[in-house]
Amino acid sequence: MSWFKRVKHGILTKTQDKKPTPDGLWYKCKECKEPTSTKEFELNLWVCPKCNNHGRIGSREYFNILFDEGKFKELDANLTSGDPLKFEDTKPYPQRLESSKKKSGLNDAVRTAIGKINGLKVSMAVMDFAFIGGSMGSVVGEKISRAIDAAIEHKIPMIIISKSGGARMMEAAFSLMQMAKTSAKLALLDEAKIPYISILTDPTTGGITASFAMLGDINIAEPKALIGFAGPRIIKETIGKDLPEGFQRSEFLQEKGFLDFIVERKDLKDKLHEVLSIFGVHKRTA
Amino acid sequence: MTIFCFNSIRFILLPPQVRWLMAVLLDFEKPLEELIEQLEKAQATHAKGRVDMSDTVAQLTKKINNERKNLYKDLTGWQKVQISRHPERPYTLDYINAITKNFVELHGDRNVGDDKAMIGGLAKIDNHNVMIIGQQKGRNTKERQYRNFGMPNPEGYRKAKRLMKMAEKFDMPVICLIDTPGAFPGLEAEERGQGEAIAKNLMVMATLKVPIICVVIGEGASGGALGIGVGDRVLMLENSWYSVISPENCSTILWRSWDYKEKAADVLSLTSDKMLKNKLIDGIIPEPLGGAHNDPEMMFKTLKAELKKNIKELCELGSKKLVNARIKKFSKMGSFSDSA
Missing domain, CATH: 3.90.226.10 (2-enoyl-CoA Hydratase; Chain A, domain 1)
Incomplete structure (x- = not known):
């Protein structure tokens, strides 16, 4: 009866022979720490089915969720950043760009496209947090500016989904001026009386909040997204006190009067369509 | 430099170039410190009226200005900050x-x-x-x-x-x-x-x-x-x-x-x-x-x-x-x- 006796002791499998669970089979919610199968998580639009925490997703996912049949025409896909300042911190900026490109499969922190939302044509820019924290450098500024130009040219609504830590330090004042540039373009869009909907997602801070993200005719956010100008850590250091619960979250911003409404990801597409149809864009652009 | 005499007290109106006498010096301006001290001393002596120090004062002023020009020629980013x-x-x-x-x-x-x-x-x-x-x-x-x-x-x-x-x-x-x-x-x-x-x-x-x-x-x-x-x-x-x-x-x-x-x-x-x-x-x-x-x-x-x-x-x-x-x-x- 050898199975009653432990004949071999300890773990004998060699490291190279071990059979790990395939990566990404399970997703552990960052909020409630509950596991969900990746499949279920994806079917639930990357929202935790247990606590409704909206996971961070990028342009690929948003395009898929929002555009009809996931079809769209991407704009300026190959725009890449220069290194105007020969910036070097712990590694040179071009190297940082390269490794980010490899890791994320993206060319920079925003993708822009023209597509249809329930049959309604829109110009849309979606930021990718995976690329250097979604930071805004020349490419982000330029692509968003061009997408706004396209909205003006085709007389179609503009939608920007923000998800960014702010300006990109490695482009210093170049990145600062992107705030002025995108805001100037939005002023033109405003004069052309074309609707602009800004969608703020977790996180939207710094120079993004202080430029296009707060300039929507309608500002919408996903639930519980961190939205603010200064980061919570800096504010905490400045005032020397703990921050109140829920400070700088979507619900807080709506309460303070800076968001029109908060919308869950599963309702986002229909809500956008609803708002845009009431604006009557489809009639004017038909 | 203009000097007024009032009942043996002399007021010195400093021309703008030497106004930094009272000024706060930045750390990279330290080489000026000693010269400025000398200038202050010379001016004090001069002010007492016993010795005419105007030549020394003029010389020191010139020296300070030259030194300052040198210091300010190639400022680094941090120095400008x-x-x-x-x-x-x-x-x-x-x-x-x-x-x-x-x-x-x-x-x-x-x-x-x-x-x-x-x-x-x-x-x-x-x-x-x-x-x-x-x-x-x-x-x-x-x-x-x-x-x-x-x-x-x-x-x-x-x-x-x-x-x-x-x-x-x-x-x-x-x-x-x-x-x-x-x-x-x-x-x-x-x-x-x-x-x-x-x-x-x-x-x-x-x-x-x-x-x-x-x-x-x-x-x-x-x-x-x-x-x-x-x-x-x-x-x-x-x-x-x-x-x-x-x-x-x-x-x-x-x-x-x-x-x-x-x-x-x-x-x-x-x-x-x-x-x-x-x-x-x-x-x-x-x-x-x-x-x-x-x-x-x-x-x-x-x-x-x-x-x-x-x-x-x-x-x-x-x-x-x-x-x-x-x-x-x-x-x-x-x-x-x-x-x-």
Whole structure:
């Protein structure tokens, strides 16, 4: 009866022979720490089915969720950043760009496209947090500016989904001026009386909040997204006190009067369509 | 040098070049310390009237000026940051009082309150009526607190916006003097929408139908500076700085310590010459030797002339041309390539 006796002791499998669970089979919610199968998580639009925490997703996912049949025409896909300042911190900026490109499969922190939302044509820019924290450098500024130009040219609504830590330090004042540039373009869009909907997602801070993200005719956010100008850590250091619960979250911003409404990801597409149809864009652009 | 005698007491009126006698020296100016001490001694001896030291004084003055010229020839980014923060550097109100007549300060954003870190009002620069706006710092501890260290809250930006719209209505050029370590990162500032306030200003300034001239007179930190910085002409005083973040904070984020601030100042390319080279500003206004604080009168004169010149040029353009050119200028900023 050898199975009653432990004949071999300890773990004998060699490291190279071990059979790990395939990566990404399970997703552990960052909020409630509950596991969900990746499949279920994806079917639930990357929202935790247990606590409704909206996971961070990028342009690929948003395009898929929002555009009809996931079809769209991407704009300026190959725009890449220069290194105007020969910036070097712990590694040179071009190297940082390269490794980010490899890791994320993206060319920079925003993708822009023209597509249809329930049959309604829109110009849309979606930021990718995976690329250097979604930071805004020349490419982000330029692509968003061009997408706004396209909205003006085709007389179609503009939608920007923000998800960014702010300006990109490695482009210093170049990145600062992107705030002025995108805001100037939005002023033109405003004069052309074309609707602009800004969608703020977790996180939207710094120079993004202080430029296009707060300039929507309608500002919408996903639930519980961190939205603010200064980061919570800096504010905490400045005032020397703990921050109140829920400070700088979507619900807080709506309460303070800076968001029109908060919308869950599963309702986002229909809500956008609803708002845009009431604006009557489809009639004017038909 | 003029010397007056009154009952054996001599008053020395110092010419501007030696005004730094009482001044605070920056760390890179240390080589001057000894010379200045000698000069002070010589002047004291001279003042007693027993020995004529005027030759020595003249010699030392010349020597100090030469040494200063040497020190100021190749300033690093960090050194310029230090000059821009010199405690005796002229602030917005100093310029307003020296350059304009009939300044009428206007208060409040008509909403929450009056921000003391952002001031503005109507004024006359010779025969030009202007709206002049700027961040204001304080000279001593009490004043600094009152001015919140030149860090505006949202109502400051909204006051600035209100004044700009008023300038547009009454067809007056807008002058913005930028001098801030950043928009205030406070709890109430967030509650009242610091980001939104700055963002709105960027949008309003982009299409404002009157000339806007922005001058960075000291520190130009990030969105807090840009919030009054979208202009037809964006100029920088020679020893001011303008960037997306202060060198200290940049150092903290990239190297996790303040110790790399010199390096950060260098890599950020935040000085006026580098900003001009990168075509992110339109011009540099030279400062007197030793920085604006070393000869404020001279600085006021230079800035006034520069402002008048630009007002005249810009007022000749129609508002449509002005706005188009302004938007076009900012649209061109950036460094990228299309690798398709």
